[in-house]
Each structure stands twice: as structure tokens, then as C-alpha cells.
Amino acid sequence: MKKMQSLLAMYTDQSDLPPELCAKPLSLVGISGLDTLNNAIHKAIWETFNSNRRIERSPVLFRLISNSHEFPIVKPKRNSYEWYIPKGILKKNWMNKYLSEIPAVIAVFYDLDWNDSQWNEKMIECASRVQSIRAALEGRNTKIVVVLIQDTLPLPTGEDVLATERAVALCASCELNAKSLFVLPHGDHLQGYVIRLENAFYDLAKNFYYLEAKNIKSHREHLNKTTHQYLFVRHQFKMGFLNELQQDNHTAHKHYTHAYNNLLEIRIVDTNAMEIRIVAGFINYKLCRLMFGLSLPRDAISQFRSHTDRFKMRIGFQELAFEHNAWLSKQFSVFGDIFDEAVKLGLPAVQTQHPGLYYQQAAQYAIARKKSCQELCQNITSYPTPDPLENLKNIEFYGQRPWRPGKLTAEPPDPHLESRGIQALQFLETQINHSNNIISLFGFSISQYKTYRCLRMRRYLVVQMAEEYYNSGDYGKSLTLFTHMLWDYRTENWWSLLTDILNKALQCAYRTASIQDYVSLSLELLGPSTKITMDDRKEIYENLNLLINKRVPQPDLNTPSNVIAVAQSLWTKLFTSQLSGVSLDMSNILCCIDTKARFTESQYQGDHPVTVEIFVRSACLFPLHLANICCTINSVESNMVYTLESVNKPDLLFNNNDVKRFVIEFMPDPNDIEKEIQIGAVNLWLCNDNQSYIDLKFTGLGNEANKVCADFLHFRRSSRSVYKFDNLKPLPKALIVPRHSKLGLKIDHHQPALLGELYEIQISIANEEICTVENLQLDINLTSESANQTEFYMNVNEKPQHLPLLLKLNNLDPSESIKQKIYIRCYNVGPRNVSAKITYLLKAKKPIPSVKEELIDILVVKPFEVATKFFSSKFGDITKFHVDEPFIIMPVISCLSPWPIEVKNATLECSTAISLVDKNTESQVNGVTLRNGDSGTDIYYAAVFKPTESLIDVGNYSITWNRQNGEAAITQIKIAGLSVDWIPLNLELPLPAYGLVRTPLLVNYKFYNRSRHLLQLEMNMEASEAFMYAGYKQLQLSILPESTKTLQYNLYPLVAGNVMLPKLSLTVNGEGLGDAMLTQEQLNSLIERALPTHVFIMPQGKRVPVLTEKAIEVQ
Amino acid sequence: MAVCAAIIGKDNSPKYFTCINPDEELGFQYKVLSSLDVVEEKLNNGTKSGSDSRELYLGLLYSLERHKIYGYVTNTKIKFIIVIDSTNTSLRDNEVRSMFRKLHSIYADNVCNPFYIPDEPINSKSFDKSVKNIMSGA
Incomplete structure (x- = not known):
């Protein structure tokens, strides 16, 4: 058994590339004479050489060589190749020999200072060491150098005469030229010295490899193409390899190319097929790797392509076709490795050309290998004896059959031996775990594809990987991978691929007795989109039914019997152990049953039932029977599950394309009021008994994947109900609002409110509920702005209240009612929105909080408007007040209110600048009721004392008023007056009420000078047609200070009626002093306001009326 | 001759899809969908550089082992x-x-x-x- 394993290990190694081929070739330098175990200095030197080999150091590999080291023996030189027939292409030991056994340079280290006391003895010992190395290397061209380890620092060249002398002597005794002697002071700067030495060694090594290559090249002329084809390849390969050691990659590339081309010229027969193939693989490996290194990635790829294309069809032994596939697989995976290595070193790869492609192909060939192995080796059950592979370890050449090593192609093989050898290989092949190999290749490829953003390709590879897991019997892993890949194929609607994966996954689920997956996969397979035959559908449906009834589903027809047995035992175990059943999340699955659920409304009142409509649609071709349906409602605090109650069995039976509607009703939780509830899930129960159930959990939103484009949906030919189902918009959220209150709320008020009044609002609450109402609270608030211009009063005599107004009211029994008055006073016009909100608890079994809210819109208007007019004492219009000339103030109140207003009292509070002539003037509007459109006029007689430029303040006019039956309100209005002027002159013309025609009328014009100066005026009395008069027609008037001058006129009226008096005009006398005080303008306006213009003249009666006497009296 | 053609709506969902070999349709769908990555990238960068808005042809999107994918996008x-x-070398860019x-013209007719x-x-x-x-190519 052990032997078999080692054989197997060797057999698998055989398809791998040998490590010596893959190693990076480094010049080999032997270090001799260092005692690293006992000598600390030596150890330090060795470590400086050997460790810390960073990238900038020369590509050199150091090896310690002991004194007794034996080097490979040199083969005798061949003078002629004439009779030499090579037995193979590449010898297995050759590369290793140059990589690790034959140093290019040997450095003999020796402790010797120039001034050493025992110089001569030591020199001789050193020479003998060199000699012994040289002897051991007999025949090799390895360079020998001597390195003297010295304690003292060397002097500059030429100054140390002793050193020069002794160096020459040493070189002579060691038979070395002067350039092969080095000195290494081990004091400071060891590292620097070592690096310099290293570079010197490296130069020597390069020279050695160059010469070796040249030597091989010289064999060329002895070769001929007929018998030495192998040698052409071998020599070129060797030269290439040596050039690589020499780090001359360009030349190495050239030689490898030659080697490859020479190899292609060899005729391939069955016996050498494997050897040529393997060597070609080696050379190709070297070539590709070098080309990547030389930044020729395109060349590398095309070399690899032509290489694989060329060898793809050269299978060799049909019986060992798996070997060929293994080789191909290896070629691809190795190329992938090289490519990947190059990418890691900075080569930019692209999406269409990256290592993943090669790993993928490698996996394909690995699958092919497995297939051919299954085909070819199925009858091989035993390993043949005697062992034909005995020789495997000792075989001299790469790629040769162990049972006929070194046999020349021309010789006919021994058929018996051949068949045994083949049998041995076939047997070993059967022992190999192909799946592991395939899976790991897929793994490499997947990670590469992921890097290069090929997600779909990655998925495809994962599916293939899952298939391989399936083939290898790891159904669990396979199932996991399959189910993870389903989603992506589902979203992109590749139904046939989806179906393929589903089918495979279903088999996995069966074999692992994974009931969850089995059910969900079956349901999805039964769906409308999958592409399976009717028979398969039927079978799946029946299996599902079996499962619902807790029986083991039937296996697929191709399932091997041992697998069935395992699966069945798993299923029975599952059924016996499992009590709880299965819950499946169907949210991402295109199931054959679909549900949509919605609330019927977006808001529900707290005391009303919430209705959820559930639509269930079956797309399964066969009838499906549900056990029950339930719905989970999520709210902030709780998740409630509501089950369909009292449903008929036939209603839960679904035929193809049936759409059925179910309704769930429930009362909302009072805690959810003002909160949102949503449909969390809709669960369909496939089977539902006490012990087990299959619970399918849907989101209730429907499968949106079907929806390609909503607009095109109308073109589809589908039944009415299905169409409706497709177009149904789910409403998964609803708000619970407080219940609609049955409280009677009546708000009594008389619009509009008047500015400044206490506006009364009467709120009457009547309990029309069936239960008592508790915790009744009235909440009054202002919703509009201008809150600061509004005051709320609970009572007429109280202070204004702060908002919001909270009123706790008494409990109300059914049909009881309560009234509450509130008052509002507004200080500016405009609308007010007052909200009256009543919150209360309904005293039922469970107290139900309820709310009733009403908005009161109040428009505030002005009750009246006050306009004030000013008149002269003669009711003439004035624009100015004059000192000592009393005037009339006339406030006019025009009622704007739609409601009659009663003016209780009106007063004018005069400011200090003004005084009433009659202090006890009673208001004229007291007790007047004004209707809309009415106006009331008040009148006051007042005088001013001081002239002012600006308008004077007359005072506040305040009106106390109320609407009928309302509360009294006071409105104060500020009255602005006119500016006050002062003039020195006063004019008066007292007139009787009337005159009589042809009866003389005596009038006196009185001029009063208020000033302390003389007033000089020119008076002119115009003629009038209505009068004849006697008196001055024109006069120079001089009025003394503070005195009155009277001009008397006797008027003789000629006509009756309202007759214009003769017109008096005054002009300021230019010479007078008064012109500064009195302007013509003032004078004119004085005449206008002080003198009456007309007098009423009555016709003469039969007798003289008595009144005339009176009229005269007045004068 | 092209092996596959697709029309894709502005929401990236397929409106029309066809390929010569119906068995490969699924694979092509994956590839075509994946190529939209490049289309999107080109469209995003195109507006920045202020390139000729009348040029609707996007050129080669992906050059895969077996297929080459080309893209074109209308003003809508x-x-x-x-x-x-x-492997088809007869079809050049033109x-x-x-x-x-x-x-595009038959699509416009169809709309x-x-x-x-x-x-x-x-x-x-x-x-x-x-x-x-x-x-x-007829």
C-alpha cells in the first residue's frame, strides 16, 4: 500500500514541471575554507554573503563547499559523434548539475595577513588547499580564486611593498593569476567588501557560463541531422540554460527558440510522443517565461498558442489519452501561473487577455482528462505485477517510459511489456482525485475573472465548479454554490440557464435531504418561466406532494442506487427527527405561487377594523392546495400574525392561473394610533398539521422580475384576473388615525368679529356616544399667525389667557351636554383660525382615546370708521386753524359692522393745545344705534391759542359701544388737527338773519388789530347789482394796535333771494409796517372765512314784519 | 458559417437565441451570457473615449479554445x-x-x-x- 502511494506521488510529480526547470537560474559560486560552525568571523562573512539577498544584489547563489566535497565526475570527452546515438533528449540530472553542483567559481577563503609571522607555512597550506580543490574539479573549467581574510586594513595599491611581493609569491605558488587573488578585511564595512567581492565573482561566473556555452556550441559541427536530432535540441537547450545562468536572457531566448524548432523537426511516433511532448512543454515554459521577463507578453501568448495548437492533436497512445489531457491542462495552468507572475510584476492585463482564461482552459482539460480516464480505465482494477514502473525513479531522461528507458524510436516495443505499463499507468490514473484538481483550477480562474470584472463569466465558472463538486459527491457544497448563483441568472431572465441550475441544485437538495432547498427549488421549477418538459414538471409536482405528506421524494432516473440509499436514509432521519417543519423565505424566488397584499385604505381609524386584501396567484400547471394563509403586520412595537379564518377548503385550491382574493380583518391596537403599520409578510402554508408545516413567506409585493416594462404589459394576452393581478399596486403601509369621534360639537358665534370687541364663542358639547366620556379636555389654539394681536378670555372680567387654552371639563354621560363660552378680542383685522380640539377617553371596556377637532374661522372687521372734519365757525372749509378764531371739530362715525352698533358714549378728550369753547358739550351720538351704512356725527367747538407750523394733535376721541346684547367695548381714535396760524387782523360782519327788499340794512364791518403795531390797509368795496349802499367805497384803513375799527354801511337791497353782498377787498398797504406780519394771501383767506358772502333778502310783505326790528337790534 | 447567434435586450435578458446544434444550446447560452461582461466593459469605456457612436460593431469579445465570440450593439x-x-478561417472581421x-436589419423589421x-x-x-x-452566410 505504501509503495502504491509513493508510486502515485511519483506519478503525479511526473506531470508537474520539475523544480529545477522552474527555479530561477542563478550563477553558482562555491565558497570553500570557511568554518562557519567554529569560527565567528567566518560565520559573519558567510552570512553577509548568503543572507539579505535583495533584488539589487547580483543574481548569484552561494554554496558552502567542504574540503572533502566531491563534484560530479566529468564524462570522457567524445571526439566524434559518428557512432553515437542519443537515448533521449534531456537528461534529468543535467539542469540540477549546473544549478547546484558545479559552481562557476570557487572562492578559497584563507586567513592570512601580509605580515603574518608564519607567512611561508601558511602560503604553502593555502596553495595546497587550492590544489586539492583543483584536483576535485578535475576537468571542469570552474574558476578558482583565493580570498585572504585579513585583520589589517590594506594600504593603497603599490604602497605596501611587502604585500605586493607576497601577493605575487602566493599567486605563483597557487598557480593563479594575479586577478584571482582577493583580500577581505573583516573589520568594518564588511558588507561593502562582500558586495564588491560578489560582483567580482559574478563577472567570473558569467565568463564561465559563456565559455561552457561556447564549448557546447563547438559540438555542433560533429552532429548530423539524421541521427542526432535529439542532440540538436539538447545542445540548444543547454546553451539556453547556460545563457540564463549567465543572465543573458536575450541569447537564452534565441537558443531556446532554436531548441524548440529543432524539437518540432523530430518525427513523432508512439514511443517518443510523450518525451517530445514533455520536452516541448519544458522549452515552451522557458520561452514564455523569458518573453514575459523581456516584456514581450504578446510574443509569449502567441508562442503559447502555437505550442498548444501544435500539440493539441498529438495524443500519442489512445489508451493513455488522459495523459495527454493532463499535459495540456498542465500547460495551461503553468502558463496561467507565469502570466499571473508577470502581472504581479507590473504587466498590465486586460479583460480579454488575463491569466484566468488559461486557468479556465486548464480546468476544461482537467475535465477532459477525467472523462478520458473514466472511459479508458473503468475496467482496470488492479496494479500489474511485476511492476513495470519500477524504474520510474532511476530513469535517465525526461519524459520516457520507465519500462523502456532509452529505447530508440526505431526499435519495436515489446507489446506485452507495453500493455502492462499502460495498465499500470491507467490504474494509477484511477487513483487520482481529479475533482480536487479541477476545482482548484476553477478557483484560480474565478479569482482572476473577478479581478478583471467579468462577473458573468465568474458565475459560469462557479456553476461549473459546483457541477464538479456534484460529480465528486460533495452535494452540500455544490448546492450552496448553485443556490448562490441562482439570483443573478434570475435577474437577467436567462430562463434556460436558470432551469439548468435549478435542476442540478434540486438533485443536490435531494441527495443531501435539504428540505428547505428542495421545496423552494421545486416551487421555482414549477413556475412559469422555467423551460422544462411537461413530464419533468409533473414529476417535480408529484415529488413536492410526497414531501408535503412527509414522504421521501422520488429520485431522478439517473441517480445511482447507492446514492439513492444514502439519500433515503437521510430523508427518513429528517422526517423522524424534525418536528418543527420548514419556513422558506420566498422573497427572491420566482415561485409558481405569487402573492400581493395591500391595505384597502391608506388610513384607518382606531376603532375601525383594518382590512388587508391578499391576492394569491398560482402559475403552476397543476392544482396546488394551500393549508392556510396568514399575514404578518408589523408596527413600531409589535408584529402580529393574523390567520385567515373560516375559509372553505375549495377556496384554497388553486388551478393554473387562478387568482383569488382573501381578506383579513382585524382591529388595530390602540397603541398604534398615529403610527404606521405595514404588511411584513404573507405566509402561505403548504401543509399544516401539528408536527410539521411548510411555510412559504412572501413579501406580499409580488415578483417584480416579470415586469419588463409596465407599458407593454397591456399587450400581453392574459386572462382578466391575471392582468389585474399584474397591475395591482401593492399598498404595504397604512396609518392608524384616532377614531372618528361621535361627540356633538356645536360652535355658536356671530361672524364677523368686530375689532376690539370681546367676541363671544359658545361651544356646546353633546355626548352622542353610547358610553360615558371621561377626561374631557377642550383645547383651544390659534392656528394662524398674529397671535399677539389676539387675546383669549375665559370670562368677561378676567385677564387674557395664554395659549393654548386648556379647559378641563366634567365627565359627560350619554346624551348629556355641556356649554362653554370663550371670548376673543382682536386688535387687528384679518382672519383668525381657532382650533377647538376635544380629547377624551371613551369609557368602554377598554378606554378608547378619541379626538374631535373643529376649526373655527373668524373674520375680524372694523365696526366703524371715524372721519373727522374741521370747519370754520361759519361752517366754511378751512385748511388751517387760526389763533383766536374758534373752529368746529366734527367726527363722523360711519358704521361698517353688519350688526347694529349702539354707541353708548362718545367723548373727545382734548389735548393741551386745544380747548373746547363750551366745556360741557355733550356728545351728539350718545345712545345712538347705528346700522350698517349709517353714520353718526358729533360736533365740538374749539379754539387754539398758539400758532404751530406742524399739525396739532386735537385729542382722543373715544367711543364706548357694544353690539346689541354684547359686551361694551371702547374704541379710541386719535384725531389729528391742522396747523395753526396767527394773523394780526380780525374781521367781523354781524348780519341779521335776513333783510327785506327796499328796506335799508345797516351792517358794521369790524376790523380788530390784535398786534401791537399799526395796521395799514387799503379797503375797497365793489359795487353790487343787488344793493345800493351808502358807505366808503374806497378807504385807507389805519387800525391802531389792539383796537377795533368799525365801518358802517347802509345796504339797500334791490332784489329778493339769497343775494350776494357787495364784495369787500383788502390790500396790504405797501408802506405800512404790517406787511411783514400780514400777507395778501392771509388777508384774502381771512376775508373768505370771516365775512359772509350772501345774505337772505326777503321780498317786502304787506306790512313790515316784526323781525326787521330784531334784525336791526342785532347790529 | 456561424454556430450560434443571439439577440439580447437592453436589460441583458435573452430575446432570441439559436444555434446550429441544439444539443449545445445550454453551453452556448453560458458563453454568450459571459461575453456580455466584455460588451458592458466596452460600452462603459466607449462613452468615455468618445469613440464614433455610429460604430455599432464591437469586434471580437472572447477568443476561446473552440469558439470566437463577436459582439454588436445597437444605439438602444x-x-x-x-x-x-x-477553426473557421473563412469568416473574417468584415x-x-x-x-x-x-x-440588425431583420431585427428592426421584426420590431x-x-x-x-x-x-x-x-x-x-x-x-x-x-x-x-x-x-x-447566404
Whole structure:
């Protein structure tokens, strides 16, 4: 058994590339004479050489060589190749020999200072060491150098005469030229010295490899193409390899190319097929790797392509076709490795050309290998004896059959031996775990594809990987991978691929007795989109039914019997152990049953039932029977599950394309009021008994994947109900609002409110509920702005209240009612929105909080408007007040209110600048009721004392008023007056009420000078047609200070009626002093306001009326 | 002659799929779907570089061991994919390009058909026949 394993290990190694081929070739330098175990200095030197080999150091590999080291023996030189027939292409030991056994340079280290006391003895010992190395290397061209380890620092060249002398002597005794002697002071700067030495060694090594290559090249002329084809390849390969050691990659590339081309010229027969193939693989490996290194990635790829294309069809032994596939697989995976290595070193790869492609192909060939192995080796059950592979370890050449090593192609093989050898290989092949190999290749490829953003390709590879897991019997892993890949194929609607994966996954689920997956996969397979035959559908449906009834589903027809047995035992175990059943999340699955659920409304009142409509649609071709349906409602605090109650069995039976509607009703939780509830899930129960159930959990939103484009949906030919189902918009959220209150709320008020009044609002609450109402609270608030211009009063005599107004009211029994008055006073016009909100608890079994809210819109208007007019004492219009000339103030109140207003009292509070002539003037509007459109006029007689430029303040006019039956309100209005002027002159013309025609009328014009100066005026009395008069027609008037001058006129009226008096005009006398005080303008306006213009003249009666006497009296 | 042709909608779902050997259809579907990776990449990069938007032909997407996959995408992001056997040397870039043009033209004709619902899979027999003709190079 052990032997078999080692054989197997060797057999698998055989398809791998040998490590010596893959190693990076480094010049080999032997270090001799260092005692690293006992000598600390030596150890330090060795470590400086050997460790810390960073990238900038020369590509050199150091090896310690002991004194007794034996080097490979040199083969005798061949003078002629004439009779030499090579037995193979590449010898297995050759590369290793140059990589690790034959140093290019040997450095003999020796402790010797120039001034050493025992110089001569030591020199001789050193020479003998060199000699012994040289002897051991007999025949090799390895360079020998001597390195003297010295304690003292060397002097500059030429100054140390002793050193020069002794160096020459040493070189002579060691038979070395002067350039092969080095000195290494081990004091400071060891590292620097070592690096310099290293570079010197490296130069020597390069020279050695160059010469070796040249030597091989010289064999060329002895070769001929007929018998030495192998040698052409071998020599070129060797030269290439040596050039690589020499780090001359360009030349190495050239030689490898030659080697490859020479190899292609060899005729391939069955016996050498494997050897040529393997060597070609080696050379190709070297070539590709070098080309990547030389930044020729395109060349590398095309070399690899032509290489694989060329060898793809050269299978060799049909019986060992798996070997060929293994080789191909290896070629691809190795190329992938090289490519990947190059990418890691900075080569930019692209999406269409990256290592993943090669790993993928490698996996394909690995699958092919497995297939051919299954085909070819199925009858091989035993390993043949005697062992034909005995020789495997000792075989001299790469790629040769162990049972006929070194046999020349021309010789006919021994058929018996051949068949045994083949049998041995076939047997070993059967022992190999192909799946592991395939899976790991897929793994490499997947990670590469992921890097290069090929997600779909990655998925495809994962599916293939899952298939391989399936083939290898790891159904669990396979199932996991399959189910993870389903989603992506589902979203992109590749139904046939989806179906393929589903089918495979279903088999996995069966074999692992994974009931969850089995059910969900079956349901999805039964769906409308999958592409399976009717028979398969039927079978799946029946299996599902079996499962619902807790029986083991039937296996697929191709399932091997041992697998069935395992699966069945798993299923029975599952059924016996499992009590709880299965819950499946169907949210991402295109199931054959679909549900949509919605609330019927977006808001529900707290005391009303919430209705959820559930639509269930079956797309399964066969009838499906549900056990029950339930719905989970999520709210902030709780998740409630509501089950369909009292449903008929036939209603839960679904035929193809049936759409059925179910309704769930429930009362909302009072805690959810003002909160949102949503449909969390809709669960369909496939089977539902006490012990087990299959619970399918849907989101209730429907499968949106079907929806390609909503607009095109109308073109589809589908039944009415299905169409409706497709177009149904789910409403998964609803708000619970407080219940609609049955409280009677009546708000009594008389619009509009008047500015400044206490506006009364009467709120009457009547309990029309069936239960008592508790915790009744009235909440009054202002919703509009201008809150600061509004005051709320609970009572007429109280202070204004702060908002919001909270009123706790008494409990109300059914049909009881309560009234509450509130008052509002507004200080500016405009609308007010007052909200009256009543919150209360309904005293039922469970107290139900309820709310009733009403908005009161109040428009505030002005009750009246006050306009004030000013008149002269003669009711003439004035624009100015004059000192000592009393005037009339006339406030006019025009009622704007739609409601009659009663003016209780009106007063004018005069400011200090003004005084009433009659202090006890009673208001004229007291007790007047004004209707809309009415106006009331008040009148006051007042005088001013001081002239002012600006308008004077007359005072506040305040009106106390109320609407009928309302509360009294006071409105104060500020009255602005006119500016006050002062003039020195006063004019008066007292007139009787009337005159009589042809009866003389005596009038006196009185001029009063208020000033302390003389007033000089020119008076002119115009003629009038209505009068004849006697008196001055024109006069120079001089009025003394503070005195009155009277001009008397006797008027003789000629006509009756309202007759214009003769017109008096005054002009300021230019010479007078008064012109500064009195302007013509003032004078004119004085005449206008002080003198009456007309007098009423009555016709003469039969007798003289008595009144005339009176009229005269007045004068 | 092409071995497989596919029309893929803008949401990357297959609208039409055919191949010469029906037994290999599944494998081809996987390959064609995988090649959409490259199509997407090309479309994303194409807009950046501001390449000629009238050029609908995307060229070779994947060169696999056995097949070569070519792509073409319309301005409305309908993708056409043609798969050709790697060993077939008679079909050069130009021939493939003209195949795509023909395919595009018959696809446009098909979309114009009032009985065809846009975005649904195409299963018209005459369309199938025309595609087969194009694939065989007639």
C-alpha cells in the first residue's frame, strides 16, 4: 500500500514541471575554507554573503563547499559523434548539475595577513588547499580564486611593498593569476567588501557560463541531422540554460527558440510522443517565461498558442489519452501561473487577455482528462505485477517510459511489456482525485475573472465548479454554490440557464435531504418561466406532494442506487427527527405561487377594523392546495400574525392561473394610533398539521422580475384576473388615525368679529356616544399667525389667557351636554383660525382615546370708521386753524359692522393745545344705534391759542359701544388737527338773519388789530347789482394796535333771494409796517372765512314784519 | 458559417437565441451570457473615449479554445452576439460585420411588426429562418 502511494506521488510529480526547470537560474559560486560552525568571523562573512539577498544584489547563489566535497565526475570527452546515438533528449540530472553542483567559481577563503609571522607555512597550506580543490574539479573549467581574510586594513595599491611581493609569491605558488587573488578585511564595512567581492565573482561566473556555452556550441559541427536530432535540441537547450545562468536572457531566448524548432523537426511516433511532448512543454515554459521577463507578453501568448495548437492533436497512445489531457491542462495552468507572475510584476492585463482564461482552459482539460480516464480505465482494477514502473525513479531522461528507458524510436516495443505499463499507468490514473484538481483550477480562474470584472463569466465558472463538486459527491457544497448563483441568472431572465441550475441544485437538495432547498427549488421549477418538459414538471409536482405528506421524494432516473440509499436514509432521519417543519423565505424566488397584499385604505381609524386584501396567484400547471394563509403586520412595537379564518377548503385550491382574493380583518391596537403599520409578510402554508408545516413567506409585493416594462404589459394576452393581478399596486403601509369621534360639537358665534370687541364663542358639547366620556379636555389654539394681536378670555372680567387654552371639563354621560363660552378680542383685522380640539377617553371596556377637532374661522372687521372734519365757525372749509378764531371739530362715525352698533358714549378728550369753547358739550351720538351704512356725527367747538407750523394733535376721541346684547367695548381714535396760524387782523360782519327788499340794512364791518403795531390797509368795496349802499367805497384803513375799527354801511337791497353782498377787498398797504406780519394771501383767506358772502333778502310783505326790528337790534 | 447567434435586450435578458446544434444550446447560452461582461466593459469605456457612436460593431469579445465570440450593439443597447468556430478561417472581421448588419436589419423589421410586443422574446418562424440564412452566410 505504501509503495502504491509513493508510486502515485511519483506519478503525479511526473506531470508537474520539475523544480529545477522552474527555479530561477542563478550563477553558482562555491565558497570553500570557511568554518562557519567554529569560527565567528567566518560565520559573519558567510552570512553577509548568503543572507539579505535583495533584488539589487547580483543574481548569484552561494554554496558552502567542504574540503572533502566531491563534484560530479566529468564524462570522457567524445571526439566524434559518428557512432553515437542519443537515448533521449534531456537528461534529468543535467539542469540540477549546473544549478547546484558545479559552481562557476570557487572562492578559497584563507586567513592570512601580509605580515603574518608564519607567512611561508601558511602560503604553502593555502596553495595546497587550492590544489586539492583543483584536483576535485578535475576537468571542469570552474574558476578558482583565493580570498585572504585579513585583520589589517590594506594600504593603497603599490604602497605596501611587502604585500605586493607576497601577493605575487602566493599567486605563483597557487598557480593563479594575479586577478584571482582577493583580500577581505573583516573589520568594518564588511558588507561593502562582500558586495564588491560578489560582483567580482559574478563577472567570473558569467565568463564561465559563456565559455561552457561556447564549448557546447563547438559540438555542433560533429552532429548530423539524421541521427542526432535529439542532440540538436539538447545542445540548444543547454546553451539556453547556460545563457540564463549567465543572465543573458536575450541569447537564452534565441537558443531556446532554436531548441524548440529543432524539437518540432523530430518525427513523432508512439514511443517518443510523450518525451517530445514533455520536452516541448519544458522549452515552451522557458520561452514564455523569458518573453514575459523581456516584456514581450504578446510574443509569449502567441508562442503559447502555437505550442498548444501544435500539440493539441498529438495524443500519442489512445489508451493513455488522459495523459495527454493532463499535459495540456498542465500547460495551461503553468502558463496561467507565469502570466499571473508577470502581472504581479507590473504587466498590465486586460479583460480579454488575463491569466484566468488559461486557468479556465486548464480546468476544461482537467475535465477532459477525467472523462478520458473514466472511459479508458473503468475496467482496470488492479496494479500489474511485476511492476513495470519500477524504474520510474532511476530513469535517465525526461519524459520516457520507465519500462523502456532509452529505447530508440526505431526499435519495436515489446507489446506485452507495453500493455502492462499502460495498465499500470491507467490504474494509477484511477487513483487520482481529479475533482480536487479541477476545482482548484476553477478557483484560480474565478479569482482572476473577478479581478478583471467579468462577473458573468465568474458565475459560469462557479456553476461549473459546483457541477464538479456534484460529480465528486460533495452535494452540500455544490448546492450552496448553485443556490448562490441562482439570483443573478434570475435577474437577467436567462430562463434556460436558470432551469439548468435549478435542476442540478434540486438533485443536490435531494441527495443531501435539504428540505428547505428542495421545496423552494421545486416551487421555482414549477413556475412559469422555467423551460422544462411537461413530464419533468409533473414529476417535480408529484415529488413536492410526497414531501408535503412527509414522504421521501422520488429520485431522478439517473441517480445511482447507492446514492439513492444514502439519500433515503437521510430523508427518513429528517422526517423522524424534525418536528418543527420548514419556513422558506420566498422573497427572491420566482415561485409558481405569487402573492400581493395591500391595505384597502391608506388610513384607518382606531376603532375601525383594518382590512388587508391578499391576492394569491398560482402559475403552476397543476392544482396546488394551500393549508392556510396568514399575514404578518408589523408596527413600531409589535408584529402580529393574523390567520385567515373560516375559509372553505375549495377556496384554497388553486388551478393554473387562478387568482383569488382573501381578506383579513382585524382591529388595530390602540397603541398604534398615529403610527404606521405595514404588511411584513404573507405566509402561505403548504401543509399544516401539528408536527410539521411548510411555510412559504412572501413579501406580499409580488415578483417584480416579470415586469419588463409596465407599458407593454397591456399587450400581453392574459386572462382578466391575471392582468389585474399584474397591475395591482401593492399598498404595504397604512396609518392608524384616532377614531372618528361621535361627540356633538356645536360652535355658536356671530361672524364677523368686530375689532376690539370681546367676541363671544359658545361651544356646546353633546355626548352622542353610547358610553360615558371621561377626561374631557377642550383645547383651544390659534392656528394662524398674529397671535399677539389676539387675546383669549375665559370670562368677561378676567385677564387674557395664554395659549393654548386648556379647559378641563366634567365627565359627560350619554346624551348629556355641556356649554362653554370663550371670548376673543382682536386688535387687528384679518382672519383668525381657532382650533377647538376635544380629547377624551371613551369609557368602554377598554378606554378608547378619541379626538374631535373643529376649526373655527373668524373674520375680524372694523365696526366703524371715524372721519373727522374741521370747519370754520361759519361752517366754511378751512385748511388751517387760526389763533383766536374758534373752529368746529366734527367726527363722523360711519358704521361698517353688519350688526347694529349702539354707541353708548362718545367723548373727545382734548389735548393741551386745544380747548373746547363750551366745556360741557355733550356728545351728539350718545345712545345712538347705528346700522350698517349709517353714520353718526358729533360736533365740538374749539379754539387754539398758539400758532404751530406742524399739525396739532386735537385729542382722543373715544367711543364706548357694544353690539346689541354684547359686551361694551371702547374704541379710541386719535384725531389729528391742522396747523395753526396767527394773523394780526380780525374781521367781523354781524348780519341779521335776513333783510327785506327796499328796506335799508345797516351792517358794521369790524376790523380788530390784535398786534401791537399799526395796521395799514387799503379797503375797497365793489359795487353790487343787488344793493345800493351808502358807505366808503374806497378807504385807507389805519387800525391802531389792539383796537377795533368799525365801518358802517347802509345796504339797500334791490332784489329778493339769497343775494350776494357787495364784495369787500383788502390790500396790504405797501408802506405800512404790517406787511411783514400780514400777507395778501392771509388777508384774502381771512376775508373768505370771516365775512359772509350772501345774505337772505326777503321780498317786502304787506306790512313790515316784526323781525326787521330784531334784525336791526342785532347790529 | 456561424454556430450560434443571439439577440439580447437592453436589460441583458435573452430575446432570441439559436444555434446550429441544439444539443449545445445550454453551453452556448453560458458563453454568450459571459461575453456580455466584455460588451458592458466596452460600452462603459466607449462613452468615455468618445469613440464614433455610429460604430455599432464591437469586434471580437472572447477568443476561446473552440469558439470566437463577436459582439454588436445597437444605439438602444440591444446586443447581437455571434459565435464562430475557432477553426473557421473563412469568416473574417468584415464578414462578421456584415452578418451583424443583416441581423440588425431583420431585427428592426421584426420590431416593426405590430404583432410583436417589444421586449418580449422573439419566436417568429420567419425571423428564425432569416437568422439561420444569415448564419449560414447566404
